[in-house]
Each structure stands twice: as structure tokens, then as C-alpha cells.
Amino acid sequence: MASDKVSKLADCANRLRVTSIEITAAAKSGHPTSSVSAAELVATLFFDEMKYDVAKPKDVNADRFVLSKGHACPILYAAWQEAGLIPREDNLKLRHIDSDLEGHPTPRLNFIDVATGSLGQGLSMATGMAYTGKYLDKASYRTYCLLGDGETAEGAVWEAAAFASHNKLDNLVAIVDINRLGQSQPTQLAHDLAAYARRFEAFGWKAIKVDGHNVEQILKAFAEARQVKDQPVVVLAQTYKGRGIEGVEDLEGFHGKPVSAEKADAIKSKLTSKDPLKWDVPKPNYDAPTVDLKLGQNKVGTPNYKLGDKVATRAAYGTALVKLAEQNSRVISLDGDMRNSTFSEQLWKKIPQQYIECFIAEQQMVGAAIGLSCRDRAIPFASTFAAFLTRAADQIRMGAVCFANVKFVGSHCGISIGEDGPSQMALEDIALFRAVPGSVVLYPSDAVSTEYATELAANHRGIVFIRTGRPALPVIYNNDEKFEIGQSKVVKKSDQDKVLIVAGGVTLNEALKAAEQLAKDGVNAAVLDIFCVQPIDRKTLLEQAKRVGGKVLTVEDHYQPGGIGEAVSAALADETDIVIRRLFVKEVPRSGAPDALLDRFGISSKHIVAEAKKF
């Protein structure tokens, strides 16, 4: 190995160290010690191993790099400074409110694919990118993911590890910066590299141990990784936190603390030159296909149902998914061993290469979906029971910070699933997805609207949640009805309406039954199908509420917090003369027949009738 290459990269590593120390010192906050432990790893990756074009850091052909240990972003920003992308003066604005160089990286930056900073998520996202490269793009770009040692305590890392080996992702390299120290103490495994190796090997990976401050060993490891077939590779790098910083290196108590810029002087004195080094970064192979994610309107075609036919919305989702996937090979379904319940199975049966099985690992499913969506390579639809999407709540939260283009489909919402009981009932899923800023939350109530909801989701850029249900419900819309994001539907009204009932899914069906009963009892009720919970259709709600004299009753198969009732209450809270009452599930439910449960937990037509009459 050319010793000038090695010494140049070692010099580069020290340059990155200096920058990391200086920019966090300027910011008066940040994580220099977690940055400098990875200096040789990052230098070698960015200036020898990875193929990219500095002018187009997110070119579809370029290698991907995920900094799973997001708090170490100073070393990443330093690398891009060294590469010529980030001016030094920009880096000196690290963590300022007007700088996109944030405390943890986000895709506001033109070289970042995924936001990180909630630990243990980067590898999942990286597996999504590597899967895309190997199986969808069939291109030669590779994916690198740098993890901290502490974050390997997160289970999500092992979900990702299993996925990567199961799918033979030999274009994926994980690098663990084993610097021994967590935030508050040494990690569980400290510098026991053999233990790390056993874990990764047991999960099907090739493990290569290196001295993480030895460039030559790192170069050899990456070269060896390129030779491995049908298996992901992990480079386990023994490093020292705060490496090179006098009085700090390998000591506890310095996590997330800047050190004075003078601490960089000793490192500076080792540098061969003050001038930027010249780099000839290898360019990518330009072999990734052009991809167009556009579907246009009406890609599900006109649905084909008869009014009154009973069809579960989850089944209609499966039907629509296949139609979309047939139109665009980048519509990809992911599921967590629930495909025969969520009906993503329909796609798996018809076009298995557009289906990714994630097994019972919802965090991995969501992380991989985010990875798939990067650089506009795919429109992922991730489905499982809506209750189990809570397992990936943090990944969904980070999906928001990623500004990800992922569609989530949660089936088996609410108590109407029946006998399986509360562990399987989603009663907080609307709240979960409403809390994603800018998200769209669709809650279709029949098969026709579900097919259109699926199409709307595919056509909308951003995070969309579709809530589907288990029970078969009557088709209430004509096949050519038009649906829009941000639009609710008035499904029943008359000139004598005294109350507006707002509902969705199974409760819309109950509301329609209740309205019939109420009409017989001389109380006419308008019924509104919420359809789009977010953005909420305030205009229609307000119009209809005023039209009926200000009496609104919401009813939902969901807990109160963050649900339909609160969304409607909030939307209309600045109106006087509107009174809102809410029916929702008030306590932990139980097993039972669906109808019996709707009754027991206060959201059946009987309760709607009674509450409407109370007005």
C-alpha cells in the first residue's frame, strides 16, 4: 500500500479533527469528542473509498453515506469542508438558527439523505438504500453507514442487521466507531471487539476488526469488504473518544462538550500543510436507471364496486396497491409478516419483486422504507396493524425530520377488530400520524374511497397515513366519486338537520344507522365522512356546523387525545355558537365481538342516537 496515500489520509484525519474542534468551539456546543474518534474512518471513507461527485453529492449514482451517530456531524461537516463543498465560514456557523448545519444532520443539507440523531436508526435507513441499489436500481453504488458503539444497544440495529443478511446486501458496509464511552459511562461492551464481532457474525454479517486510528488497516478492511459476496460487512473499529485532544482523550465526562479551540493546536502542529489537500475523489459509475415516480391522477382507474356491497377497507387497499404497482415499478410494498391481514399480500402474489418482507420488525420496516424513498428512488408503502406502527413511533418521528416520502398503511384500527383484544387495537394511531408536521392522514370509510385514498397517497409527496379497518363495511360511494386531500364528504343531509355527526370508518357506518334512527325519531342529522383527518377540512366542517345550528357530534374508534374529536374541536375552537360533543373510546378495551364492543365502549349507533338527542 502506498505509504503516501496512508500518510495523506492520516493528515486529512487530523485536519478533520481540527475543524471539528474549532467549529464546536465556535458554536459553544456540540460533540467534538464523538467526532474525532471517527476521524480516520471518515477521512478514509470520503477521500479514498467512496465514489461521488462533490458538485452533486446526492447524485443517484453516488455512494450513500449515513451517519447513524448523528451527534458526530462535526466530523461529517469537516469532511465536506475538506472536499470543497462547505465553506469554512459556513461551518463556523454550526448550530446557528440561520444555518442548515444543525446539531444533528437533516436533509435540509444537500448532502444528507436522512436525518439522524435518534440513535440506532441509521442502519435501517441504510439497508433501505442498499436494497434499492441491489434490487431496484441494480446499480453499482454502495452504501456506508457509520454507527456509534453505544447505539448498538438499540434493538433497531439488530433488526437492520437481520434484514441486511437475509437480503444478502453485499453492497452495504457498516462501520462501528467503538470509542468505548457512551454519554454517561462506558458502554456495555467497552473495547471488546470480539463480542461485537460475534454479534454481527451471528446475525449473518462478515466482521472485520481494525484499529480505527490506523488508516492502513481501514483501507485494507474496505478493500476486503468489496470482495465479500452475498453478505453485508461490518468494520469494527477500536477507537478512542476525544482522540488527540490532550486531557480529554479516552476520559469520561466529555460527551457533548466543546473544548477550547486551543486544544486543536497540538493536532495542528502535526499537519503537513496549512493549505487544503488536493483530492481526486473517484467518480461514481453512472449506471443507475432514470426513475420517474410520477403516477398522475386516476392511476387506480375507476374502482369497481356496487353500492351496498360489503368490503373491508384493508381489502380495497390491497386492490388499489396492485393497480398502482402495475403502473409504476417503483411503488414498493413493505410489510411486517402481516401481508395476509393488511392485504399487501395481493401485491406480493402478483408482483413479488415489488414487495419486501420485513418480518416482525416494524422499526426496520419503517427505517427501510425511509431509505427506499431517498433520492426519489421509490414510493414505499409500509403496512402492518396500525397498533404495531407505534413500535416505530420514533422512526416515524424521525421520518418527519427526514421530510420523507413514505406512505404508511395501518390496518385493524380500533376496537372494531373484535376478539383479538386491546393489544391489537390501534387507538392512538391518528394522534401519532397527525403529530408529523405536514402529514396527510386519510381515514377512508368504504372501498371506493380507500382506492382513491391509496392513489392520493402515492401522488402526494410527503408522509401519508392511511387508516384501514378489519370489518367489511358497505360501499357508500359511487365508483366515480372524486376525493381530495383536505376534503371531507357530507354523506347525508337535509334541510331540517339539527345536528352534524362527524365520523370515519366503522363509526361512519354507525353514524349512518344512527341518522336513520334519529330521522324516525324526528331529529334530522347530517353526517360527515371525515375522510381526510389532516389537513382538516375546516371549511366544510364550519359550513355544515353552522348550517345545522352549531351542534356537532364527533364519534371515533380511537382514544380522545389527538383524535378526530380533538382535531375538530381545535379546528372550530375559535368559533362561538358551535358546541362540540365527542364520543370516543374512553378506557382500555377488551376482547369481544365487534358489535358488542362498539356498544360496550360507547361508539355504536345507539350511543350516537342518545348523544345526539341530548343536544
Next chain:
Amino acid sequence: MASDKVSKLADCANRLRVTSIEITAAAKSGHPTSSVSAAELVATLFFDEMKYDVAKPKDVNADRFVLSKGHACPILYAAWQEAGLIPREDNLKLRHIDSDLEGHPTPRLNFIDVATGSLGQGLSMATGMAYTGKYLDKASYRTYCLLGDGETAEGAVWEAAAFASHNKLDNLVAIVDINRLGQSQPTQLAHDLAAYARRFEAFGWKAIKVDGHNVEQILKAFAEARQVKDQPVVVLAQTYKGRGIEGVEDLEGFHGKPVSAEKADAIKSKLTSKDPLKWDVPKPNYDAPTVDLKLGQNKVGTPNYKLGDKVATRAAYGTALVKLAEQNSRVISLDGDMRNSTFSEQLWKKIPQQYIECFIAEQQMVGAAIGLSCRDRAIPFASTFAAFLTRAADQIRMGAVCFANVKFVGSHCGISIGEDGPSQMALEDIALFRAVPGSVVLYPSDAVSTEYATELAANHRGIVFIRTGRPALPVIYNNDEKFEIGQSKVVKKSDQDKVLIVAGGVTLNEALKAAEQLAKDGVNAAVLDIFCVQPIDRKTLLEQAKRVGGKVLTVEDHYQPGGIGEAVSAALADETDIVIRRLFVKEVPRSGAPDALLDRFGISSKHIVAEAKKF
């Protein structure tokens, strides 16, 4: 080994099979195939290995059993029928709305410690029980956890595995029912027992492989497990899904499907007797100490702050936690490598044996906390950044179904954390915890109220969330102020108030500044410290809202959905003449100085003043 014991247990296994088939056939739903694969394992556990008293299944001295694969509960109910606890006629009401024998087990049953059914959580809970047995109770009871093979894909299992070996839980035995088939397909590892063994061994466990339908091998494995010191043991059992059911065994397509009761006939014909078998279950060693979780009021004593002193609520939490822990040795703190940020470090420094380090594994922290709380052995306080509690959202959801007595403390809420950026900012945590039915959500705004909040949490049975913040805020309450669950505080009022500002934490501080400015501008504003977000203090809110003429302005360092504004809007939605406006964080925030962020994202005093004037 006595062959009569072996044949009796084998006979018992078939009896459990028959019951599992019959009760799911009667229910017309359920999971017989996932039950019968574990028949020999459960028979051997319940009628030879475990020590308990059928009359007191949850005696503190008895061995613990966690059915992590909760959908297999028919086999568990069958075992308790065989033991004499559940009458057969009760089991025949499986999954009926009036039966506590639900589709997945919950602690509504007197032999269940923790609800399961969301897969991959049972082992975490079991580690909490085993930790309690070994380190708190120092008693001889053992903990057994039966997992499905499919659920080992969940990362939470590996977090638990790491915790168990790190803490040398040699009183814990996991049993994996490796029946090869998931819900929709074969599992990733199918019958590759060696691969399972490598994974558990790599995570520090002793692994024992058995034929899971061979009682003699199972007995030997449990005997061997008892000899292992300082290491948890996993029994890896090769089994067949639907074992013994003709036309079903080892075939795909039968997950979660009952089979006709006649399918049990072939198994019945093998039974040695129709009469119940006689069992002499070994009784526990009665060596667990008596524990009293009572703290009584005023156990933090009177706090000791000066009005106006600046103290972060997270710091006051640490102070109160130590006081409580000094009063009761069963006040236990768990943290996820954040103790120096959440201030649980104060307890770790003072009484390390009442602190459990969970490293960066929030799911494990929450699962273990639930396990610790079982059988009234401890009052666990689980703390980390509030944002990272979303990683355990599903465990918290299941904690509700467990009716668990766990205290959650989430620090670093909201954008007021500043430069670390959105990945670290909790902006949906109030919604997350409000969605736990019956939960208490406390959001103290100064050091005094934080100390009392911590005491209230310890004294309240059930799930409590305390939201603490990063910035130091002025002390606004006298040390002897009284706080109650369900009570908000009016912290500023006058007879000329024209608007009520409702706030908490950093926004209360902003609200008070705004009220000063507004008073100067001739608009008097009342300010309400929400303190307890759930149950909400509707009475005070309504009184104050009416008093000021119906104009309410909420302001919160949280997203809108499920937050304070929606909670207040919902609480007052059935009142006319009250108008509510809300300030909250509307988009994904970014890094920056805390004050600059409050301003940029619309929740600073400046915005409160402007919005109040709009009324």
C-alpha cells in the same frame, strides 16, 4: 429420569392441546396452531419445573411466567385449567366480551402479570422481574418467558437479551418455541436452531437446544439451566406449528385460525385418562421480603428554593427522586445512558443500588420498568429525553393494557432545548402519554412544582408522565405551595383580565413575561399554569375562562395534535361563548439558541402578546 413422569407430562401436553383446540373452536377464533406447538414446553414448565401455589398464582414468592407470544394464550389457559384454577366452562367462554379470558392475556386475570400480544416485549418485562428477584428481593423465585420464534425478529428481544446477560440474570430462563412458521410465511431462520444459538450466545446467554416435543429433553434442559450461574439461559425448542393436528401440522395458512373440535379427536384417543391428572406442583420457597410501596404525602419534605432562582425542572426532578428513594428502597430509577442529562444521576451517585442502567435501549428500559412494577415490588421511574420515549411508544401502549404502575420522566422537551435540533426535541410526548387511558400527565413549570410532581407520581398508582425541561427557569411557587393531580394553578390574575393564557414549562415563563407587557399595554391577562395536563382541570379552566369573558389562549412547546391546546379545546368544546386560540410549534423545528427558537417558531412572549391583542 422417571419414565412415568415423562409419560405423564407428555399426556398432559396432549390434554393441553385438546383444550386449546376445543376452546378456540368454541370461540370461533384464536390461535390453536401457535398454542399446540408449545404443549410439551408448557406442560413441563407448569407441572414440573415451576414453583407456585395454584391458590395464589401471583404470590410474591412464586415463579413468574411471561407468555411473550401472547396469541398462544389458549395453551396457557389450558394449563391453568389443568392446574385447577380455571373451570373448563370458563375457558369455553374464551374471547367473549364478558370473559377475562381474552384473545391475548391481560392482568385482568389473576395469574397474569403483564399484558402481551404486541410481540417481542415479554422478555424485557421478564428481565425486570428477574432483576427484581435477584437484586431487590434477593429471593429464590425464578422467571420464565416463552417466546415465539417469529418475534425474535423484534429488536426489543435483543435489547432484553443484552440487559439480561449484562446483569447476570441467572434466575431467568427464556424458552423459544421455534415452530418455523410466522403468520404469513416461514420465519427468517426457520428451523436453524444453531443460528438461534449463535445469536443468543453472542448476546451472552447459555443456549440449550432441544426437541420441543420431547419432554425428557425439556426436563433435562431446565435442570441444566438451574445449574448455570451468572448467565441467563435460553432453551431453543424445535417444534411444529399445529403439532398433532392432522392436515394442519407444519403447514402454512393456519395462523390465527381455529380448527374444528373434531380435529382434537385423534389427540384425545391417545390420552391415558379422561379424568384430570393429579399434580403436586412444587410450592415456592417463601423467601421474598415484605414490601410496602407506600410513601404517604410530603415525602419530598418541603422543597428549598428561593423565588426567582433559576433551576431547571429536570434538576429539581433529580433532587426529589433522591428524597423519595431515601424514604423507600423500592423507588427505583432506570435510565437510558442519559442520567447526567435527566438528573437521575443524582440517585445513581447517592444510592447506586436503586438505579438501573439500561444503556441506549429505551424499549428495554420501559419493558423492564413494567416488569419491576409487577406484584407491587417497586415504583420504577424510567427517565430519558422525552423524545426518546417515543422509541418505546408500543411498550408504553402495552403498559396501559398492563395497568402498570410506572412513572415516566421525559426531559429535554420541546424546542427550548436549543442547538441539538429537532431529533432531540420532544413535541409529541404529551399526546403519547395522554393516549394512555387513565394516565396522569404532569408538566411542572418550576423547581417547587417539579418536586411535588415527583412525589405525586410516586404516590399515584398507575402510569404517570412527568415532562421536564432543559432550561433553567425561575422558581415561581413558594416552597409550601400545595399541588394536586387534576389541578391547574392560576399564577396571575386581576379583576380587569380580558384574556386567559394557559401555558406550561418554558411557555409559562413566556406567558408571564407576556402578561407583564400586556399589562403595560393596557390589556390585563390572567395566566394559568396547566401543571396537570391529564386529568385536565376543567373546573378551573372554565371558571377562569368565563371570568375573563371567554377568551382563552393556549401556548405550548409541543405540536398541536394531542397537546395542551387540543386538550383545553376538547375540555371546553361544549361551551358556547368561549373562544380558544392556540400557539404551538407548527413545523419541524431546527437548531438554534433557545430564545431564538421560541421566537422563530411562534411561542415566545412576543407572539403571546400579539395573539392576545388579536382577541
